[in-house]
Amino acid sequence: MFVAVNSGTARKDVEAYARLNSIAWPMIVDADRSFEKLSNVGEISLQNIHQLRVLTADGRWVPGNWAEFEETASRSAQDAKWKVDPKNIPQTLRPAWQAVEFGNYTSAAAIIKRNLSSPKSDMKNAANELHQFVQDLITSQVEAAKKAADSGDKWEAYKGYSSLAVKFKGYDIPAEAAKAARELATDKSVRDELRAAKSLDSAKTTIASSAAGAEKRGRTMLEKLIKEFPESEAAKEATSILAQVEAK
Numbered sequence: 001m002f003v004a005v006n007s008g009t010a011r012k013d014v015e016a017y018a019r020l021n022s023i024a025w026p027m028i029v030d031a032d033r034s035f036e037k038l039s040n041v042g043e044i045s046l047q048n049i050h051q052l053r054v055l056t057a058d059g060r061w062v063p064g065n066w067a068e069f070e071e072t073a074s075r076s077a078q079d080a081k082w083k084v085d086p087k088n089i090p091q092t093l094r095p096a097w098q099a100v101e102f103g104n105y106t107s108a109a110a111i112i113k114r115n116l117s118s119p120k121s122d123m124k125n126a127a128n129e130l131h132q133f134v135q136d137l138i139t140s141q142v143e144a145a146k147k148a149a150d151s152g153d154k155w156e157a158y159k160g161y162s163s164l165a166v167k168f169k170g171y172d173i174p175a176e177a178a179k180a181a182r183e184l185a186t187d188k189s190v191r192d193e194l195r196a197a198k199s200l201d202s203a204k205t206t207i208a209s210s211a212a213g214a215e216k217r218g219r220t221m222l223e224k225l226i227k228e229f230p231e232s233e234a235a236k237e238a239t240s241i242l243a244q245v246e247a248k
Helices: 011-020 034-039 066-076 091-101 105-115 121-150 154-162 175-184 188-208 214-228 233-246
Strands: 004-007 027-030 053-055 061-063
Touching: 004 034, 011 027, 027 034, 091 105, 091 121, 105 121, 121 154, 121 175, 154 175, 154 188, 188 214, 188 233, 214 233
Parallel strands: 004 027
Antiparallel strands: 053 061
């Protein structure tokens, strides 16, 4: 799977270029070069495009050898494995399989559900394998949320329960998950985390704005968030963002 990354170009221009040249790859439109900066590759230009980086399964971003492209790719993939082995997935179910591989479970749900009762055994078996994989993930997330709740980590439990409906829309989600999320949402610590998260989103939107004085207003919002909700998850991210902004 190849993913194109464009830095420093407006989205509408990238889309126009992709249409003109019939490029069907997934694309990251890095208009403000933020992804480029986080990748530590320097400002991309025709003078430094011959670089190779590998994003590992555990989230590390490591250098590769441009002169040995194939060897680097093979070495990086040697411990990789599919969530669901594609050898028994019929071609017509490959889009759903690919969506599952990339964690886009919702977009695969309708195709999988439709083929659970397919008269063709290969389609039915493949759909059942994909469906069971996703249902096992749901069960695992519910169990993790329950464990967090039992240990007193209500915010982690709330995130686990409440994200199920979005992340796994179209699948069978236990009714107790929604009930648990509603009950946890009444807890003061969870309410504070939600308020802090909302404030963080507003601050990030403000900082990203091109309006005059936006960055200064965004910094003030982040500082207020940290003061009001110092122990929140959002406060930790706000502190990190402030450090990045101030380091410019």
